[in-house]
Amino acid sequence: MSIRNLDSLFDPQSVAVIGASERPFSVGGTLWHNMRTSGFAGPVFPVNPKYKTLSGQRCYARVADLPEAPELAVICTPSGTVVDLVKQLARRGTKAVVVISAGLTAQQKQAMLDAARPTLMRILGPNCVGLLAPHARLNASFAHIPARPGELAFVSQSGALVTAMLDWAEARQIGFSHFVSLGEHADVDFGDMLDYLANDPHTRAILLYIESVDQARKFMSAARSAARNKPVIVVKAGRSEQGQKAAASHTGALAGADNVVDAAIARAGMLRVDSLEELFLAAEILTRFKSPIGDKMTILTNGGGVGVMAADAAAAHSVPLAELGDGLIRDLDKVLPANWSRGNPVDIIGDAPAQRYVDALNALAKHPQDTGTLLFIHAPTAIVPSTDIARAMLPAIQPPGQRPLPLISAWVGGPAVAEARQLFIDAGIACYDLPEQAVAAIGTLQRYARNQAELTEAPPATQLHNGSTPDVARVRQLIQGALATGRDMLTEPEAKAVCEAYHIPVVATSTVPADAEAAAAEAARIGFPVVLKILSEDISHKSDVGGVVLNLQSEDEVRTAVELVLARVRKKFPKARLEGFTVQRMVKKSQAQELIIGASIDPTFGPVILFGQGGTAVEVMKDSAMALPPLNAPLAHTLIERTRVARLLKGYRDVPPADMDSVVATLMAVSQLLADVPEVAELDINPLIVNHEGAIALDARVRVSAKLPAGAANFAIQPYPAELTEVIDWHGQKLTLRPIRPEDEPRHRAFVDSLDAEDMRMRFFYSRRIMERSELARLVQVDYTREMAFIATVPDENGNEKTLGVARAIADPDNIGAEFGIILRPGMKGTGLGRILMDKLIRYQRAAGTQQLVATVLVENDRMRQLGQALGFSETPTPGDATTHQLVLNLQLSAQRA
Numbered sequence: 087m088s089i090r091n092l093d094s095l096f097d098p099q100s101v102a103v104i105g106a107s108e109r110p111f112s113v114g115g116t117l118w119h120n121m122r123t124s125g126f127a128g129p130v131f132p133v134n135p136k137y138k139t140l141s142g143q144r145c146y147a148r149v150a151d152l153p154e155a156p157e158l159a160v161i162c163t164p165s166g167t168v169v170d171l172v173k174q175l176a177r178r179g180t181k182a183v184v185v186i187s188a189g190l191t192a193q194q195k196q197a198m199l200d201a202a203r204p205t206l207m208r209i210l211g212p213n214c215v216g217l218l219a220p221h222a223r224l225n226a227s228f229a230h231i232p233a234r235p236g237e238l239a240f241v242s243q244s245g246a247l248v249t250a251m252l253d254w255a256e257a258r259q260i261g262f263s264h265f266v267s268l269g270e271h272a273d274v275d276f277g278d279m280l281d282y283l284a285n286d287p288h289t290r291a292i293l294l295y296i297e298s299v300d301q302a303r304k305f306m307s308a309a310r311s312a313a314r315n316k317p318v319i320v321v322k323a324g325r326s327e328q329g330q331k332a333a334a335s336h337t338g339a340l341a342g343a344d345n346v347v348d349a350a351i352a353r354a355g356m357l358r359v360d361s362l363e364e365l366f367l368a369a370e371i372l373t374r375f376k377s378p379i380g381d382k383m384t385i386l387t388n389g390g391g392v393g394v395m396a397a398d399a400a401a402a403h404s405v406p407l408a409e410l411g412d413g414l415i416r417d418l419d420k421v422l423p424a425n426w427s428r429g430n431p432v433d434i435i436g437d438a439p440a441q442r443y444v445d446a447l448n449a450l451a452k453h454p455q456d457t458g459t460l461l462f463i464h465a466p467t468a469i470v471p472s473t474d475i476a477r478a479m480l481p482a483i484q485p486p487g488q489r490p491l492p493l494i495s496a497w498v499g500g501p502a503v504a505e506a507r508q509l510f511i512d513a514g515i516a517c518y519d520l521p522e523q524a525v526a527a528i529g530t531l532q533r534y535a536r537n538q539a540e541l542t543e544a545p546p547a548t549q550l551h552n553g554s555t556p557d558v559a560r561v562r563q564l565i566q567g568a569l570a571t572g573r574d575m576l577t578e579p580e581a582k583a584v585c586e587a588y589h590i591p592v593v594a595t596s597t598v599p600a601d602a603e604a605a606a607a608e609a610a611r612i613g614f615p616v617v618l619k620i621l622s623e624d625i626s627h628k629s630d631v632g633g634v635v636l637n638l639q640s641e642d643e644v645r646t647a648v649e650l651v652l653a654r655v656r657k658k659f660p661k662a663r664l665e666g667f668t669v670q671r672m673v674k675k676s677q678a679q680e681l682i683i684g685a686s687i688d689p690t691f692g693p694v695i696l697f698g699q700g701g702t703a704v705e706v707m708k709d710s711a712m713a714l715p716p717l718n719a720p721l722a723h724t725l726i727e728r729t730r731v732a733r734l735l736k737g738y739r740d741v742p743p744a745d746m747d748s749v750v751a752t753l754m755a756v757s758q759l760l761a762d763v764p765e766v767a768e769l770d771i772n773p774l775i776v777n778h779e780g781a782i783a784l785d786a787r788v789r790v791s792a793k794l795p796a797g798a799a800n801f802a803i804q805p806y807p808a809e810l811t812e813v814i815d816w817h818g819q820k821l822t823l824r825p826i827r828p829e830d831e832p833r834h835r836a837f838v839d840s841l842d843a844e845d846m847r848m849r850f851f852y853s854r855r856i857m858e859r860s861e862l863a864r865l866v867q868v869d870y871t872r873e874m875a876f877i878a879t880v881p882d883e884n885g886n887e888k889t890l891g892v893a894r895a896i897a898d899p900d901n902i903g904a905e906f907g908i909i910l911r912p913g914m915k916g917t918g919l920g921r922i923l924m925d926k927l928i929r930y931q932r933a934a935g936t937q938q939l940v941a942t943v944l945v946e947n948d949r950m951r952q953l954g955q956a957l958g959f960s961e962t963p964t965p966g967d968a969t970t971h972q973l974v975l976n977l978q979l980s981a982q983r984a
Contacts, residue, residue: 214269236261355541380458
């Protein structure tokens with residue numbers, strides 16, 4: 087379940103408090119007091135056999151004695167009573183229950199859920215503080231103070247944090263739309279809350295305190311859906327490395343749970359912060375700042391010192407300062423004194439009159455590509471009152487009829503700037519007391535924008551960078567051979583063969599017995615210099631035991647190296663089974679970087695991919711980042727950019743930029759390997775040597791498992807469903823039916839622009855001919871877990887795809903009903919295209935388990951009504967609306983009849 091009956095939890099008509107009490111400082115007493123004094127409009131029933139009356143009203147001994155079924159019940163009785171109480175409430179028809187009680191065993195929790203399931207009763211808890219919904223005047227908690235009404239929703243796993251947060255927020259007069267303690271989240275979890283709050287009109291931003299995540303795909307789907315609607319900001323506990331287990335590979339050692347959480351939060355378009363204070367600062371800036379955020383910053387200030395402080399803060403927060411272009415400098419030269427800074431920060435000098443501020447701001451506004459986001463910093467002077475400067479600047483920041491400038495301000499000081507600061511706040515401009523705070527806010531906006539960009543990507547599971555096809559059969563043969571012999575580690579040659587099958591360049595490797603003469607002869611055949619490596623399934627990290635010798639120049643050096651390695655291994659690992667040695671050519675790439683690319687399985691989020699600086703010191707450097715598959719080129723580039731080594735790959739001094747395409751291709755190949763081969767449990771390519779000429783893998787390690795931990799089915803994010811694509815012959819053309827994808831935006835713009843006003847009115851119920859870019863992006867950025875849009879395309883005269891029509895369905899989070907719509911390009915009506923698209927949509931939603939397809943259509947939309955009739959939809963007038971009808975198709979019932 088997801089949002090079913092959550093309205094009964096957060097906006098009930100009646101409430102029963104089971105275990106209500108007058109005993110001071112008890113949970114039941116506090117809960118009863120909070121409910122009774124919250125101003126809740128409906129009846130509140132106390133239930134406790136120890137009392138005849140409570141607070142002057144009748145108290146009921148049993149649930150069965152209540153005069154009506156409470157829509158919401160709050161249970162704060164001992165754990166042993168909970169299951170029976172849930173059964174009684176279910177029989178009475180209660181829709182939601184808050185279980186405050188702690189100490190339920192696993193068996194009791196399951197019995198509680200089993201009792202609730204037949205009636206779709208929702209349960210918050212157990213072991214929670216409860217919930218507060220100030221707009222509904224509902225305080226179903228034992229919190230020590232109420233919550234102010236506001237527009238922020240806060241959801242927490244920690245009960246102690248809930249009460250501390252209420253205290254903290256009250257001191258700062260921060261209000262909430264919802265304040266929810268999940269407790270052990272046996273039923274209602276983060277995914278449910280995200281689904282509910284995403285469309286809640288009282289909620290402007292969603293704040294989460296997370297300790298653990300269950301059901302990763304449900305969580306990610308709900309998070310991605312909510313993050314499209316409003317900011318979702320997360321504090322995730324557990325950044326430390328304590329308790330992380332060692333792994334068999336470098337990737338496993340580096341892939342701490344916290345790094346994976348970072349990757350998941352970014353991919354879902356959410357924002358992670360480190361503290362509760364940052365949580366509210368982020369909510370403030372994300373909901374207040376409406377302009378597009380730039381990837382660089384320009385500082386405008388009247389004080390050199392505060393400008394330097396801001397520049398230092400920019401470096402600390404990884405906010406790049408813009409390089410001022412020649413044209414911008416010329417325009418600033420015209421309005422600023424000759425001794426202005428001529429750089430960024432733009433210091434307009436402390437004696438600046440109000441008009442100089444305006445002139446400088448106008449010059450910056452003429453060059454938006456050069457400046458990015460503007461940070462205005464003002465320190466008070468005796469020359470011009472700060473209030474005069476603020477009044478003069480506001481029309482330039484918010485020109486009438488135009489988009490406001492992307493500006494954040496810092497009025498530094500106390501009473502001298504108080505009125506100016508308030509003028510900016512009243513105008514809706516983000517305003518801070520200190521430059522460092524303002525820079526941190528810009529850094530937050532930039533991180534959020536990057537995460538939102540990741541949210542728009544929807545790559546397929548199988549997509550190599552160069553369009554080639556991997557030899558999956560060869561990989562499966564290698565893995566099955568290893569598993570058949572009881573091995574879970576592939577040999578180095580086998581691991582490199584896996585890489586080769588996915589078109590990852592590897593250095594050629596030969597296997598020889600543990601014999602000095604055999605190794606020397608193979609080295610002579612390959613050609614010097616060579617690398618010698620021990621080959622043993624019992625030794626994962628060869629260099630740790632001295633099992634790797636580089637740059638051997640002759641047969642004698644190879645013979646000596648074999649004897650030394652064997653001696654070291656026998657001393658350190660006397661029981662290790664030795665299969666022999668591998669011999670490979672020594673690869674020397676000038677001006678190259680050593681990288682690591684790997685994969686492992688996170689217990690929560692499934693397959694993950696790692697990228698970072700490689701080599702033998704990889705775990706010491708810890709310069710790495712994680713991503714969730716599937717990857718495409720933009721997501722691979724984003725992963726690379728999260729590391730420090732990315733700056734080296736761009737080139738420096740006399741070192742040319744590395745061949746980034748080869749690195750991206752390797753990342754995408756690993757992503758596809760994880761999708762294709764469920765047996766892959768861990769992968770290391772370390773080092774991957776890359777320079778301007780390309781990349782090559784010098785070593786590889788693969789661990790496999792018969793438990794099938796990988797595979798696209800275990801991805802936390804559902805890949806683009808390319809398998810749903812089909813091509814049919816239609817009126818002498820090849821008609822492609824496929825799911826829409828983000829890259830279709832330009833094509834979809836052309837399709838929408840082709841529609842006439844009547845088409846728009848029939849489909850969207852409005853007459854606007856222009857669709858905003860944000861609205862268009864939402865149509866092509868689909869979460870395939872809960873939404874589907876099939877487009878029909880044919881080749882145009884240039885061989886490019888041309889969209890002829892689209893059929894779309896959006897399912898509710900419980901997949902009970904899906905609202906659908908269809909629209910065709912002018913001239914396509916009456917061609918049968920609508921029937922083809924609807925047949926495709928119906929087949930898909932039926933297979934997905936959706937119960938009903940529903941649509942609201944205008945009464946005069948005869949074509950849609952006739953199509954619905956032909957497809958078996960029932961049609962009824964919309965209650966209370968004479969202009970529309972409801973079309974409904976019971977998918978599973980019609981499937982049974984078929």
